[in-house]
Amino acid sequence: xxxxxxxxxxxxxxxxxxxxxxxxxxxxxxxxxxxxxxxxxxxxxxxxxxxxxxxxxxxxxxxxxxxxxxxxxxxxxxxxxxxxxxxxxxxxxxxxxxxxxxxxxxxxxxxxxxx
Amino acid sequence: xxxxxxxxxxxxxxxxxxxxxxxxxxxxxxxxxxxxxxxxxxxxxxxxxxxxxxxxxxxxxxxxxxxxxxxxxxxxxxxxxxxxxxxxxxxxxxxxxxxxxxxxxxxxxxx
Numbered sequence: 001x002x003x004x005x006x007x008x009x010x011x012x013x014x015x016x017x018x019x020x021x022x023x024x025x026x027x028x029x030x031x032x033x034x035x036x037x038x039x040x041x042x043x044x045x046x047x048x049x050x051x052x053x054x055x056x057x058x059x060x061x062x063x064x065x066x067x068x069x070x071x072x073x074x075x076x077x078x079x080x081x082x083x084x085x086x087x088x089x090x091x092x093x094x095x096x097x098x099x100x101x102x103x104x105x106x107x108x109x110x111x112x113x114x115x
Numbered sequence: 116x117x118x119x120x121x122x123x124x125x126x127x128x129x130x131x132x133x134x135x136x137x138x139x140x141x142x143x144x145x146x147x148x149x150x151x152x153x154x155x156x157x158x159x160x161x162x163x164x165x166x167x168x169x170x171x172x173x174x175x176x177x178x179x180x181x182x183x184x185x186x187x188x189x190x191x192x193x194x195x196x197x198x199x200x201x202x203x204x205x206x207x208x209x210x211x212x213x214x215x216x217x218x219x220x221x222x223x224x225x226x
Contacts, residue, residue, distance in 0.1 A: 032212035
């Protein structure tokens with residue numbers, strides 16, 4: 001099945017700086033890579049996603065890049081703000097034949113943006 | 116549009132008791148998932164389903180069971196509760212390669 005590794009586990013930045021979170025996956029048939037934000041005590045919510053036919057996607061201050069050859073993808077947050085502080089999870093949806101199309105999450109990154 | 120509805124929100128169980136966590140979605144999604152999240156940790160997949168009548172084990176299925184008799188409902192059964200099952204449980208649903216919508220979570224404590 002799919003295995004997703006996420007780094008770093010904690011990240012502290014100053015307001016206005018950029019933050020980068022990286023993930024690797026194991027199933028070469030995986031083709032959908034979402035990122036979720038989870039605020040304390042709340043449910044995870046999708047912030048951006050990318051599919052295997054796209055190398056990069058941007059939505060205002062958030063961007064995701066995908067390198068299918070190397071099997072890794074990254075989340076980039078620019079001009080960070082205190083409200084960006086949360087736990088961020090990457091995920092990969094495995095190939096139907098290899099991982100049963102299940103959505104597997106990384107371990108999460110606790111991002112803290114210091115004012 | 117309610118999205119994904121989980122019940123109950125909180126529950127305290129005694130060791131050895133059983134219970135069912137309910138999950139219902141009204142978006143006609145094929146895929147449904149059950150995850151558990153221990154404090155400060157990530158989301159571990161317990162069971163998932165790609166359609167009515169089809170279920171499969173995730174990473175941590177031991178001590179749990181599921182059924183998917185309809186597209187809308189995906190209950191999670193805990194048999195013989197153990198302290199190790201103390202966790203927050205999230206149900207989610209999605210289309211293939213689509214956004215997963217999560218329920219509000221069930222905070223379960225086994226004492």
